[in-house]
Amino acid sequence: MIALIDYGAGNLRSVHKALVHVGANVQLVTRPAELSAAAAVVLPGVGAFDDCLNALQRQELFSACREFIRTGRPFLGICVGYQALFERSEEFNSKAPGLGVFQGRVVRFSGTGGLKVPQIGWNQLEILQPDCPLFRGISDGSFVYFVHSYYPLPSDPAIVAARTDYGEAFASAAWHGNVFATQFHPEKSQAVGLRLLRNFVDHVGSGPTD
């Protein structure tokens, strides 16, 4: 079973529908105890960094997510669920600490050169780690759907799995061990996004059962 963390994220239902579509056995999870039986966790998100982290704290899922990742089981963060893995955000008035699984902070697009912020639309992946299980069958240069004003700046360049250019080249996907994360929305990226989610589900199924 893949646990989909339900903390009120706006894209929860879209992610749920897409995971079901690719054949996953998904369960919405609101409490830490429900994570123990999960083979993998998906953390969705859209909107503000603090809203996400504060909700996780309220539902006692903050420590539970960190603990789950420590067990080595697969974890996928999407959009704000990706940003949440870092230490902190420079979003206006942000106070909430991030999960701190990855070192680094979340910063805003500068908007230089007349680029619109938020970035809304389809942009391309420059795949830096083609052996990342998420990218099986996905070609370099594929378009995926983004909606965001902020993005993470990882301290460790080795975790950057894909890069995307929007005025500045940013880390559009990260991968370390069994932790995967995307700034884009696979659940809204048509065939490419569904393939990526199917790759994650296949990876969960192929891994050692705990």
Place this chain on the structure above:
Amino acid sequence: MLAKRVIPCLDVHDRQVTRGVKFGLAEKGQLRNVGDPVALALEYNRQGADEMVFYDITASAHGRGTMVEVIEQVASQCFMPLTVGGGIRTVEDMNTMLHAGADKVSINSSALATPELIHAGAEKFGSQCIVVSIDAKRVAPDRWEVFSHGGRKPTGLEAVAWAERAVSLGAGEIVLNSIDADGTKAGYDLEITRHISERVGVPVVASGGAGKLEHLAEVLERGKADAVLAASIFHFGEFTVGDVKQFLAQRGIPVRLL
């Protein structure tokens, strides 16, 4: 590179996609039915549409109920961004549509009547969810006025100023529809599109007037739009989304090709 988006627009009335030839004719029965919204959405999904917009042009209580069903069905089969507009007057209405599977809600007359609705929606769901749609008509050589209620009621507001205000209140995207160009198939209003796009920091979607492939290219190039919305050229089979994108790509405009 961020691609320019091509967005089919589906006007839904009584669970049918319809198309009037000119603003404000829906209630006079001058509509052409062009098909089932879910079937059309699946077809545009297959053709590689970048997003889809659904407008509830009845916007009665019954109409909204059928729209919720349409969005639920589309969202479980089309994994792309979906926007819903028409008759959304409260944060609760927004919530209903987002819950059904929409990613964004588009507000027009209700934002004009209650600008605070933009802010309330952005605060609750994030700016990326809130699209403000503007119907503008040229009233002087260099002045475009905003009209409400499907282009019927003048508001006295100047279009660029209203777009800037909407963005300052939290709108994450502007859809600009030219009342003069809509239904003419003579091309988008490039001037007002460019004025607004140059003044606001959020994406601008051009709407109204598409008849030829050239029109879509010129509003992206000279009108500086970030996306193009069109209805008739797709509904009546003149062009597929793929045809449009091939044409734009040949012009050197960045698009997502399948």
